[in-house]
Amino acid sequence: MTPMRTPLHRRLSAAAALRARRLLATVRTRAVERAVITGTDDLREQMAELSQSLREIRVQAIGSRLSNVEDQILRVRQQLRYLSLRNMTSPILSDPRDLTPFEMSFLSQNGEDGVLVEILRRIDVSTGSFVEIGASHAEANCLFLADVLGWPGWFVDADAVEVSLLKRKYAGNRSVRIVEAFVDRDNINDVLGQAGATGEIDVFSLDIDGNDYWVWQALEVISPRVVVVEYNSAFDQNVPTTQIYEPAATWDGTDAFGSSREALRELGNRKHYRLVHADVAGVNLM
Numbered sequence: 001m002t003p004m005r006t007p008l009h010r011r012l013s014a015a016a017a018l019r020a021r022r023l024l025a026t027v028r029t030r031a032v033e034r035a036v037i038t039g040t041d042d043l044r045e046q047m048a049e050l051s052q053s054l055r056e057i058r059v060q061a062i063g064s065r066l067s068n069v070e071d072q073i074l075r076v077r078q079q080l081r082y083l084s085l086r087n088m089t090s091p092i093l094s095d096p097r098d099l100t101p102f103e104m105s106f107l108s109q110n111g112e113d114g115v116l117v118e119i120l121r122r123i124d125v126s127t128g129s130f131v132e133i134g135a136s137h138a139e140a141n142c143l144f145l146a147d148v149l150g151w152p153g154w155f156v157d158a159d160a161v162e163v164s165l166l167k168r169k170y171a172g173n174r175s176v177r178i179v180e181a182f183v184d185r186d187n188i189n190d191v192l193g194q195a196g197a198t199g200e201i202d203v204f205s206l207d208i209d210g211n212d213y214w215v216w217q218a219l220e221v222i223s224p225r226v227v228v229v230e231y232n233s234a235f236d237q238n239v240p241t242t243q244i245y246e247p248a249a250t251w252d253g254t255d256a257f258g259s260s261r262e263a264l265r266e267l268g269n270r271k272h273y274r275l276v277h278a279d280v281a282g283v284n285l286m
Helices: 008-038 040-089 112-122 143-147 160-169 188-195 212-218 261-270
Strands: 130-133 153-157 176-180 199-206 222-230
Touching: 112 143, 112 199, 112 222, 143 153, 153 160, 153 188, 160 176, 176 188, 188 212, 199 212, 212 222, 212 261
Parallel strands: 130 153, 130 199, 153 176, 199 222
Antiparallel strands: none
């Protein structure tokens, strides 16, 4: 809920398509130039190159479609696994404080949708508002609230492509506002305040792959009832660990990022929150 980064296959297919378009333009230009200079034989050669380029574009398009189908298959498998998890754990886990059986994914990256709905049910919240920092148009922690429950709120992301897709998706929904911004602990309150997100908010989700601890620590402009925050399950979860603050830090692809569960639990306690769930995927705390 990676910020939610553009999937690798989309970046690769887009780059390949761009290269192919440039190659086509070059081939067309050279074909005309050489036809004038050398005649039809060279034109035939250039047209053969053009045909090959067209075949490459078709292959790239098919590959992109197959990747999209693969993504959908993986998502269905994930949803089936959460159904299996619930069926397997419900008879075993009798402690009502354990929210694992409620993990379900409809539009969230992992099981956040189901747990979030159950938390809201327990605190008697049926309608409300949200703020999500680090969102994708297709997969995010608050999409269910916006798309299914009709909640108003704010999606904030630094990726221009994701922001464009979010704006297109919610173009006809004035209650959902999209903000393009790279947030850090120094600007978080200004970014949200200028967007109109102030005061009591029912759900706040933060997933920026690194400075989550520091941004949440600095957050003052909103008072959320429920917080969903990314943590790093690769750290020792009994030791309060967090990465050194660097304003422009982004995820470098390694396991050395973000904060441990204990660090965020202690921060939450200081802000008068209680940790109620860590998802089984080891991604988010609630």
